[in-house]
Amino acid sequence: IRHLLKDPSLFKEDAFIDGSWFKAKTGDTFAVHNPATGELIAQVSNLGPHEAELAVTAAENAFQGWKNKTGKERAVMMRRWFDLITQNAQDLAILMTLEQGKPLVEATGEVAYGASFIEWFAEEAKRVAGSIPTTTWSDKRTIVMKQAIGVCVAITPWNFPMAMITRKIAPAMAAGCTIVIKPAELTPLSALALAELALRAGIPSGVINILTADAEQSIAIGKTLCASPTVRHLSFTGSTEVGRILMAQCAPTVKKLALELGGHAPFIVFEDADIDAAVAGAVMSKYRNSGQTCVCANRFYVHKTVHDAFVEKFAKAVQKIIVGNGMEAGITQGPLIEPAALEKVERHVADALSKGATLVSGGKRSALGGTFYEPTILTNVSNDMLITYEETFGPVAPIMTFESDEEVIRLANHSQFGLASYFYSRDIGRIWRAAEALEYGIVGVNTGIISNEVAPFGGVKQSGLGREGSIYGMDEYLELKYVCLGL
Ligand code: ADP
Secondary structure (H helix, E strand, C coil): CHHHCCCHHHCCCCEEECCEEECCCCCCEEEEECCCCCCEEEEEECCCHHHHHHHHHHHHHHHHHHHCCCHHHHHHHHHHHHHHHHHCHHHHHHHHHHHHCCCHHHHHHHHHHHHHHHHHHHHHHHHCCCECCCCCCCCEEEEEEEEECCEEEEECCCCCCCHHHHHHHHHHHHHCCEEEEECCCCCHHHHHHHHHHHHHCCCCCCCEEECCCCHHHHHHHHHHHHHCCCEEEEEEECCHHHHHHHHHHHCCCCCEEEEECCCCEEEEECCCCCHHHHHHHHHHHHHHHHHCCCCCEEEEEEECCCHHHHHHHHHHHHHCCCECCCCCCCCCECCCCCHHHHHHHHHHHHHHHHCCCEEEECCCECCCCCCCECCEEEECCCCCCHHHCCCCCCCEEEEEEECCHHHHHHHHHCCCEECEEEEECCCHHHHHHHHHHCCCCEEEECCCCCCCCCCCECCEECCEECCECCCCCCHHHEEEEEEEEEC
């Protein structure tokens, strides 16, 4: 795939430890495939626990030097990295589409979104401030300082191969931490290209380390990283199931944790909603990345009086989605990431249909074959169907009706998850009431798109711990130290 890139040297198959490209001692590699074509696109070094130890040591050795730089010095290097990412955006987007499948326009959007965290936190690096609260002891002073927590680990998923990495490592780096990253085995190429650009930006050796590994070795590496007393912080984005495992594995060493786990976003259309706007928001929220985002709308609640009008317009809009290989012009929905993902979508749809749901559109694999699935709408959905409480991670919109605000808020909150939620209304009182009542970390009002670097991203309940991005995102990587100074 080098020939597709303006700068072929952004294509890397080796891991990155202590500022150098690194092969597994065993010489072992794992295959990366293009989900749109099934084609083998890379053979990436398959590392294990031994190399995980080496990466942690490299990060430990780099920590003092990096932490002791001024915030401004770190900011300058991060800014250089941001500029290089921006200059190479097209190549990064191509690599991402090839390994992940999302349409090139979406990949280009993710490169800008991913880079925005580096820009934002580079700026924040200069603004870390402690405090000196007024004393209650006249002969002593209270000083509160903020200090980098230490060596951090980031374990990231395949649905946003770049942004899920930068959203974690940018605040960590800005705070003065060093990092070991374990990208998803399905999408390591975006991570490695980022490392190449970090090297060119002059980020010192050991500040960023990337451990590539297949699914099995990822589990072994995860155990090593969790058990290491040197690692002070673990940030994970992925399934709630794996989040629980990592949380338990971090208990013996009492690590600080940031977890961005699953979601099951309700999308509510009240009777006073602007239906055209709700339809546009629903399409964006549901079908972006083929429905493979943790903030995708998972359940639609549409007021009884506007249900038919909404479904009719929604079905028309969904017909305009063009499924295909994301590298081709005009494609708006790529494949699902792998066969298991396709099977889950099929299972959810079959379960809903067997329990009485009505198929409005889609409902089957695309004629293109592979892991392509038609954008799907189901109505007459009820709460006993799997799709209303398990995360589908696919392009399926299940629609239910409701009659009162109290009822829909109760239904919307009836979930173990609490990441994103959405609703459409024009009534200011209702907007405040619903925004306050929804038990979710994020509420999109009259919009289907909510993520940006300025806003705190994260969930409540079993959707996770902590917030990423925003002025709050850096505190995750800083410890407070209280100094009591006798005069
Ligand atoms: P998804 O459902 O998005 O595929 P997973 O939670 O399975 O997400 O995986 C997200 C990331 O977690 C990937 O980088 C994967 O390699 C890693 N991972 C999965 N299981 C484990 C584990 N037991 N220990 C450490 N990392 C894991």
